[in-house]
Amino acid sequence: MTEPHSSIKGHLAARNLSYSYGPKPTLERVDLELQPGTLTALVGPNGAGKSTLLHLLHGRLQPSGGTFECGGSVGLMPQRAAIDWTFPITVRDMVRLGQTKSHGTTTAETLLERVGMGEMRGRRLNQLSGGQQQRVLLARALMQQSDVLLLDEPCSAIDPPSREHLLGVMRQQASSGQTLLVSSHDWGSALDSYDRVVVLDRRVLAAGSPAEVRDQLNDMACLMGSHCCG
Numbered sequence: 001m002t003e004p005h006s007s008i009k010g011h012l013a014a015r016n017l018s019y020s021y022g023p024k025p026t027l028e029r030v031d032l033e034l035q036p037g038t039l040t041a042l043v044g045p046n047g048a049g050k051s052t053l054l055h056l057l058h059g060r061l062q063p064s065g066g067t068f069e070c071g072g073s074v075g076l077m078p079q080r081a082a083i084d085w086t087f088p089i090t091v092r093d094m095v096r097l098g099q100t101k102s103h104g105t106t107t108a109e110t111l112l113e114r115v116g117m118g119e120m121r122g123r124r125l126n127q128l129s130g131g132q133q134q135r136v137l138l139a140r141a142l143m144q145q146s147d148v149l150l151l152d153e154p155c156s157a158i159d160p161p162s163r164e165h166l167l168g169v170m171r172q173q174a175s176s177g178q179t180l181l182v183s184s185h186d187w188g189s190a191l192d193s194y195d196r197v198v199v200l201d202r203r204v205l206a207a208g209s210p211a212e213v214r215d216q217l218n219d220m221a222c223l224m225g226s227h228c229c230g
């Protein structure tokens with residue numbers, strides 16, 4: 001007998017998902033499928049609805065239409081701007097706040113080492129640079145040990161070596177079976193860091209491997225009369 005998708009750990013499927021903050025729809029009939037152990041980029045212009053989609057999938061917002069199902073737990077790494085960095089705690093305590101399982105098998109120290117912040121575990125949050133804040137947020141998100149992890153712009157405002165480091169950590173997570181969906185402003189060859197890419201602008205405009213998505217967008221631009229396809 002075929003196993004229903006929703007019971008497969010780390011599988012997530014959304015069908016016709018819609019959401020509006022006001023009279024104008026923010027998301028319209030979004031379909032999305034994430035396979036276990038994959039790293040997917042969610043890209044689109046400012047205001048495309050990327051954060052809104054992540055909050056729907058995390059259960060913080062209720063969809064106005066459509067359904068989604070997920071096999072297992074869902075964690076979220078919020079945008080850096082959503083955090084009060086003046087809160088008077090250390091880096092290590094901040095990461096520990098991510099622990100949602102009472103018998104978690106990983107420690108804040110281990111995760112801080114993985115994101116390259118081991119030596120800064122005793123620092124106060126208000127002493128961190130933007131890139132260091134992103135590393136701490138990733139470590140805190142990994143503390144949740146969720147089956148699916150949604151990351152809201154984890155690579156914004158960081159230097160290229162830090163981006164490579166964080167993407168390397170995300171890739172290791174996917175290799176060990178976690179499903180990751182990463183909202184990003186990456187474009188061009190930077191998309192090749194991901195297994196799959198979903199392009200969102202209120203609706204899903206394209207989805208597939210990085211090469212397939214580039215082709216789909218090129219075809220669309222050609223249909224609209226742009227000169228992109230040479």
Ligand SMILES: Nc1ncnc2c1ncn2[C@@H]1O[C@H](COP(=O)(O)OP(=O)(O)OP(=O)(O)O)[C@@H](O)[C@H]1O
Binds near residue numbers: 026044047053
């Ligand atoms: N709490 C809110 N109340 C009303 N409108 C909102 C709210 N949050 C977001 N919006 C609007 O919904 C739309 C989608 O916003 P969202 O933050 O999901 O987009 P995004 O793709 O993540 O953008 P960015 O890349 O700039 O972070 C935008 O027009 C935004 O102004």
